[in-house]
Amino acid sequence: MTLDREHLEYPRRRYGMDHERYDWSLLSQRRPVHWPDGKSLALWINVGLQFFPLNQRGKPFGVPGGMTMPYPDLRHYSLRDYGNRVGIYRLLNAFDKFKIRASFAFSTELAERIPYLLDRIVARGDEILCHGWNMDSLHYGGMDEREEGELVARAVGRLRELSGQAVRGWLSPARNESERTPELLAANGIEYFCDWVNDDMPFEFRTGNGPLIAMPLSNELEDYFILVNNLHSEQSWLEQVCDAADFLLAEARSSGCGRILALNIHPWLMGQPHRIGVLEQALAYISGLDGVWSAHAGSICTSWREQQD
């Protein structure tokens, strides 16, 4: 029994990362970032507004949250739809009640299918990010290059037309990428993307078409991860979010460097009647803390960028 030689060879064993996408950098050694008006903690709420097609192809895998039963999987299709019909309006009321500014990551196909919802978000003056074409249009390693190029251009271009917004941000369905996704995003004028979870602050990410900003949208605090993947209670989600807010605010104060609390939520989960209450409690708690700046993702990105050189 012997492995091929390459298994004991380490061509990228060197200082820094084992790839060229970004530089190695300790969060604790970065230059301080200060948020507007002397605030310490930026609150970034990202709401996923998603379209899960009933005729899911599942290529190269079934998207988390997607169809799992034989066709037609009406239970999952309609329960996801519930979020965009009912749950989202509970979320909007909660944001208004606590004067929270949220950002909305749209499946472009959803924006096309439900102009009412898109217009409602646009009319609020809230930021819209592109969340891919739909939840079954995954970007993945080994994907056909031309197919992905067309998919990114269509998703981003059409969402710009429909929303009238610049659409600066991107979140991949299932946060999955091909080896070329960052290049395609940069080529399509995307300024920041939210797929990588290796930091609590933005950082510069290299692509062959100029840099992107990687924005830190925590996966560990996401409603889907905590409630569905881990099967934690609603009460535990609330505790985890409040503990994170306390910790990040304390770290921002002690280090003198602004921090970001990023909450990724979905109306088909948090918009349920038995969950909206804990979302409201979380928003009440966070907005009651001293030094919190509730802002759109793009505003946080701009503020960070302006302080880099």
Add this chain to the structure above:
Amino acid sequence: MKSDPDFYDYWPYEGRPRIEWPGGARIAFWVAPNIEFYELNPPTNPHRKAWPQPYPATQGYSIRDYGNRVGHVRQMEVLDRYGVRGSVSLSTALCDHHPELIAMCAERNWEFFSHGIYNTRYTYGMSEEQERDMIRDAMASIHRHTGQQCAGYLAPALSHSELTLDLFAEVGTELFGDNGGFYTCDLFHDDQPTPIRLRSDKRFVSIPYSLEMNDTIAYVVNRVEPRRYGQMLKDNFDRLYAEGADSGTVMCIPTHNYQVSCPHRLKAFEEALEYITGHADVWVTTGREIAQHFIERHYDASLRDIAAREAGA
């Protein structure tokens, strides 16, 4: 393949010779932060894939990178606060990738032990010579970068061969004589140190490392809520502390900087540390110090007791 790894004989947890820890402590308490490097695009081992999806596995890779960029310093500050020196289970390529982390730990007189080269390179399928080379490379890296003579092993990603412990002990002897390669964290059969039988007859011990208290097992495999994890740590301590009045026990918290150090989880860990180190008669120590103490004071008596029981005495 064997039906039993044959590392140890059955040795019931009653009537054993009393273990006495320094200063009359009831329990030896150690924290083992895993500081790991996972490669974005490793060669695919024929027996185990590193990542579930095709390259690039952005999610799995980037949360582990979070641990090194963000989590490590947070965990270190908490351990500093409670006077705990970490015993680092180290992907030794990290000495090259992130020497800043190594320097911070070395400055605090933390222990480094071997966790292989990368956590994306598995032992499965290696020849004896290949595994020996990998083990030597890792121990030599620790020595070159920190001056420490590596005493302990936790196989990379807990991937083993039948010879893993033999090879680790033998390479330790080659490089450092009796000062290197004398304990393992790979076995989970006991709450006290136990002698391990090797082909070289080296005095070698298993030190309790605990899968159950491992944050990744708790958070990722068993998916427990952070506050429950904190309570599990306290409950685990309470029982081992009580039993330690009769004979010394060992409690380990194996951690990962991308799990325990997340903003929503650090509080549970900190409260448990505060609780544990707030007790009298707790020996807050390292894996190496526990192994050394056991080998010097209790190894021979343990072997005699095991032999006597095997003989039906």
